[in-house]
Amino acid sequence: QQQVKQSPQSLIVQKGGISIINCAYENTAFDYFPWYQQFPGKGPALLIAIRPDVSEKKEGRFTISFNKSAKQFSLHIMDSQPGDSATYFCAAEGGGADGLTFGKGTHLIIQP
Amino acid sequence: NAGVTQTPKFQVLKTGQSMTLQCAQDMNHEYMSWYRQDPGMGLRLIHYSVGAGITDQGEVPNGYNVSRSTTEDFPLRLLSAAPSQTSVYFCASSYGQQGNEETQYFGPGTRLLVL
Numbered sequence: 001q002q003q004v005k006q007s008p009q010s011l012i013v014q015k016g017g018i019s020i021i022n023c024a025y026e027n028t029a030f031d032y033f034p035w036y037q038q039f040p041g042k043g044p045a046l047l048i049a050i051r052p053d054v055s056e057k058k059e060g061r062f063t064i065s066f067n068k069s070a071k072q073f074s075l076h077i078m079d080s081q082p083g084d085s086a087t088y089f090c091a092a093e094g095g096g097a098d099g100l101t102f103g104k105g106t107h108l109i110i111q112p
Numbered sequence: 113n114a115g116v117t118q119t120p121k122f123q124v125l126k127t128g129q130s131m132t133l134q135c136a137q138d139m140n141h142e143y144m145s146w147y148r149q150d151p152g153m154g155l156r157l158i159h160y161s162v163g164a165g166i167t168d169q170g171e172v173p174n175g176y177n178v179s180r181s182t183t184e185d186f187p188l189r190l191l192s193a194a195p196s197q198t199s200v201y202f203c204a205s206s207y208g209q210q211g212n213e214e215t216q217y218f219g220p221g222t223r224l225l226v227l
Contacts, residue, residue, distance in 0.1 A: 004154075006154075009152075034216075036218075041220075041221075042220060042221075043116075043202050043204075043218030043219050043220050043221050044155070044202070044218050045218065046215050046216065089154060089155065098157060098160060098168065098169075098170050098171070099145050099147075099157040099160050099170055099171075100155070100157065100216065101157075101171075102147075102154035102155045102156070103154055104152055104153060104154040105152075105154050
């Protein structure tokens with residue numbers, strides 16, 4: 001049973017555009033929702049994270065939007081740059097679950 | 113700080129062989145974990161440890177053993193490798209479990225091919 005569903009699998013965005021990646025979760029006990037960025041040949045690195053007591057968190061060009069009632073959260077990358085080209089993973093943790101539960105990832109390509 | 117280090121970077125095994133994937137961190141982190149990453153599957157938790165001497169199973173523990181004799185090291189053992197264990201393995205560490213907003217740091221990964 002996949003507890004965190006991520007879409008789309010791949011995404012192509014023009015430079016300067018907005019990249020949007022969506023995730024939905026099933027376990028209502030999850031209470032921590034991080035996003036990871038992974039470049040080829042590297043380990044994932046924490047990008048930004050949110051807890052369900054807020055609806056939005058912004059760090060620079062990266063914003064998480066959180067909808068607790070719909071059990072959905074999304075990553076928005078404003079003014080997308082070629083250097084943002086990477087694989088992005090959403091994840092969730094909490095409620096007694098062991099470790100992080102990851103989505104399957106989104107391969108993002110920013111075209112110059 | 114070197115952060116989280118993993119060795120080897122790449123390994124080829126034959127079915128039935130055993131090996132140990134090494135993971136070390138120099139940040140005095142209590143929490144360490146192992147994930148495997150397969151194409152289109154995201155990362156799945158294999159085993160984790162909340163401190164020296166304490167380990168527990170994650171989502172996909174079968175075929176793997178771990179031990180935590182020191183805070184710094186958390187090796188992952190494959191007792192009898194199978195082609196289904198072909199994957200990229202990541203070790204991660206943090207001060208505490210992620211739910212406490214502790215950043216989890218990942219190593220560079222070990223790419224394993226089982227023939």
